[in-house]
Amino acid sequence: MITIAAAADLHLGLDSAGSFKAVLEGLDSSADLLLLAGDLTNYGDPAEARVFTDEIAGFDLPVVTVLGNHDYHAGAESEIRSILEDAGVTVLEGESVSVSCDGGTVAVAGIKGFGGGFAGASAADFGEPEMKQFVAHTKAAAESIESSLSSLEGDVKVALLHYSPIEATLRGERLEIYPFLGSYLLAEAVDRAGADIVLHGHAHTGAERGTTPGGIPVRNVAQPVLGHPYALFRFHRGRLSGDSDQDTADAS
Amino acid sequence: MTELGDEPVEYSVAHIKEALAADPHTAELHVEVQVKGSSVAVTGRVTTDERRNAVEEVIGRLYPGARIQNYIAVEVLDADPTVEDLS
Numbered sequence: 001m002i003t004i005a006a007a008a009d010l011h012l013g014l015d016s017a018g019s020f021k022a023v024l025e026g027l028d029s030s031a032d033l034l035l036l037a038g039d040l041t042n043y044g045d046p047a048e049a050r051v052f053t054d055e056i057a058g059f060d061l062p063v064v065t066v067l068g069n070h071d072y073h074a075g076a077e078s079e080i081r082s083i084l085e086d087a088g089v090t091v092l093e094g095e096s097v098s099v100s101c102d103g104g105t106v107a108v109a110g111i112k113g114f115g116g117g118f119a120g121a122s123a124a125d126f127g128e129p130e131m132k133q134f135v136a137h138t139k140a141a142a143e144s145i146e147s148s149l150s151s152l153e154g155d156v157k158v159a160l161l162h163y164s165p166i167e168a169t170l171r172g173e174r175l176e177i178y179p180f181l182g183s184y185l186l187a188e189a190v191d192r193a194g195a196d197i198v199l200h201g202h203a204h205t206g207a208e209r210g211t212t213p214g215g216i217p218v219r220n221v222a223q224p225v226l227g228h229p230y231a232l233f234r235f236h237r238g239r240l241s242g243d244s245d246q247d248t249a250d251a252s
Numbered sequence: 253m254t255e256l257g258d259e260p261v262e263y264s265v266a267h268i269k270e271a272l273a274a275d276p277h278t279a280e281l282h283v284e285v286q287v288k289g290s291s292v293a294v295t296g297r298v299t300t301d302e303r304r305n306a307v308e309e310v311i312g313r314l315y316p317g318a319r320i321q322n323y324i325a326v327e328v329l330d331a332d333p334t335v336e337d338l339s
């Protein structure tokens with residue numbers, strides 16, 4: 001069995017010290033890795049990223065993250081990335097990583113993604129250069145996640161995004177802002193390349209569960225949506241260690 | 253300085269939302285704002301007490317005479333995670 005812990009939208013501020021550390025206690029014995037779907041900081045201040053790295057100091061599991069729009073806000077995303085990497089966190093923006101766990105390999109392709117909206121109500125690559133630029137950013141993210149997922153191998157393949165690939169996990173947000181919360185292009189890319197699960201955040205008042213049109217489970221792991229510091233996803237497959245795991249795998 | 257009531261309500265709401273997003277002490281995009289007369293009601297959830305208080309300060313700086321009703325909740329996360337089994 002492989003257990004993935006996932007969360008997003010921590011929005012840590014300078015006054016947040018201690019809040020995430022407290023809930024991570026014991027997680028190293030119940031999960032194999034921690035995936036974060038962006039917005040670790042609130043203002044995108046490097047000092048907030050240091051609050052995060054202090055929170056995970058001494059934490060034993062591999063931590064993989066993408067950045068969110070809040071992590072970009074102050075224009076210090078490169079510095080934030082370095083601070084995270086210096087603390088041993090893997091930051092994905094178009095890259096992928098394979099994590100070898102006791103139960104098998106988890107392969108993660110990650111990128112922030114962007115908005116644009118959903119089928120029938122989406123931004124078109126048309127008109128002013130500013131509009132084309134907006135759409136181009138989303139298209140580039142979709143192409144990137146598709147190509148990195150396509151070349152990934154692992155017992156569990158994860159697409160890690162900040163923006164949503166589908167509408168279902170936005171339910172609860174105001175309809176008018178859906179185009180700022182995600183894009184169908186991300187779903188189309190993931191469906192083409194294949195994955196076992198898509199994790200995202202960003203939609204704080206959205207819903208937890210949905211599926212891409214191609215049938216891949218999508219989970220919004222924003223903390224305000226979960227009502228918990230993180231969610232656990234257990235995959236009963238891969239290299240097996242225990243007898244009970246073996247039974248589950250044989251049946252599937 | 254513009255006060256609430258000196259301009260159409262929708263502009264006041266927009267100015268407040270913009271200020272809450274731009275101010276480093278709030279950087280909040282997830283607060284809902286309603287304006288009626290000289291009152292502002294804010295709702296939503298933030299992650300810290302300091303940020304909840306900062307919302308009032310930001311609105312107070314923008315509209316010094318505003319009566320602020322702060323209905324923002326500070327996020328309390330249940331320690332037990334949700335567990336989902338996927339095949």
Ligand SMILES: [Fe+2]
Nearest residue numbers: 009039068202
């Ligand atoms: Fe967020």
Ligand SMILES: [Fe+2]
Nearest residue numbers: 039068069202
């Ligand atoms: Fe976000």
